[in-house]
Amino acid sequence: MKLVVTGGAGFLGARLISTLLSDQPPAGFPQFSSIVSVDLAACPVDDTRVQSVIGNIADAAFVNSVITPDVTAIYHLAAVVSGQAEAEFDVGMAVNLDGTRTLLEAARKLPNAPHFVFASSLAVFGGKLPDVVPEDIAVLPQSSYGAQKAMGELMVNDFSRKGFIDGRVCRLPTIVVRPGKPNAAASSFASGIIREPLAGIDSVCPVPTGTRLWLSSPATVIRNLIHAGAVDGDKLEGRRTLNLPGICVTVAEMLASLERIGGAETRAHVTLAEDERIKKIVLSWPGDFDVSRPLSLGFTRDQDFDSVVQSYRQDQLR
Template structure:
């Protein structure tokens, strides 16, 4: 089995590659990213290039692929501030990859990672699977267009597509990124390391989140799910849990200590509020659950997962 992962050098991409290798049955995984993939394994081919470069996409897909995971994207903050760049990478490059898949001898499973940012406006407490998309950010708009492209290329038989709308992933290690939701990890990651952090949204903001472990398990599942189980509707809201910054900070205090929580300052950033507070805070995910996708038990479990990685025994 050959698998191609765009964004394979990134946080989720490299973890996905590790998980796919551990699952077995993989002959080759090709990572296409702007930097080298950190996974050292003879089955991994690391290609350095951009997803908007037709030659780089050609090298990655070669004569074919069984599964393509399209993770690479310009994130929400940068998409909002750099409109043309966001649409070019998130829309034009996505179509470039789909077009190359269209020319392959056999349609690959095409797993596209989308976002809850495709929603906006007035929403119910729990978003149903049939909720119409109404993005209130450039990032959400690009992802919504990508979803339609994947569904259309699947309808035409060019790919065997599945869009996975990921919850906000928490806790991401490393440094803050350009995502408007970067603070969701920052208000945990930095205090655990003894560093100050800001919460730029109201403490009662409802957030739909997933741990990295649950997200990766679900992406692996997406690549191996039988097409017959999917039917015509090729978009899934992946399971997550609803939390607020207040509940997250309570968990931080409970599991790490009051001194860690004291490092988080309450601020207000209207740019972040406008984006993040337009996103829904809970989803109806019974279909995804019935297909074998999973969620974390609660935020304590999410934080414990991160602490186990940040503070290995």
């Protein structure tokens, strides 16, 4: 039996694959003996149980060659990120919308409805929102990326309603701190203002310090994605979309944590220079959510932002 991870060469996909292979998956998780990574590059996880397949998920012939009858679960993490999707509309639509439908159509042909975990985004929200966003509020995306993710959510829910898949939509918090280099995501600065200063490198914050962000550490997001694959679909009661738990933190609070842990000289590496393009996208996102239902279903959250920074620092020192 196989498990497929799109975006398997990326930061999140590679961590998911590595964790699934090293830890015993929870009860209810689909059985698998190998994992297929689908991406534009090879998966960095070195394990004989991992097969890297390189190709574009918008290519139906390619996707159909990967989604074979022995696939029991699909994690769909591949996406053109927010900044690029806004700048390159056609590319974003081809991958984020057309690619998602192509993958769903291939899953629909399987003899048994697979678990299908779709990584969505807070970018589906926009407009006037309450301070704490309830789970059932209507989405009103203010970016092409958010619109593409919202359309993907609707497809996953409808394919689940029809019994073609056993879908779960996970709206991910902004993941902090991501190691490596910045990417084209509008939220990339959220990791950069922690990661770079801890390495002694200058970083620029493009949004006001009062900006609220909904954040989660990489380890907690991976744990929640795996739990999403294991949770009983009947317990979702037809509500397949979940706002994964995070913590609400302002940029000012993030910088205060950085100073407590790294010292004033580390905090001094961050300068403030607002970027109107980034602000327009990021300020449309909500900063706090009612996540009582996901928590009742067994999903978890980080304790506080100090622990997130400490965890990253310890990982980098290993």
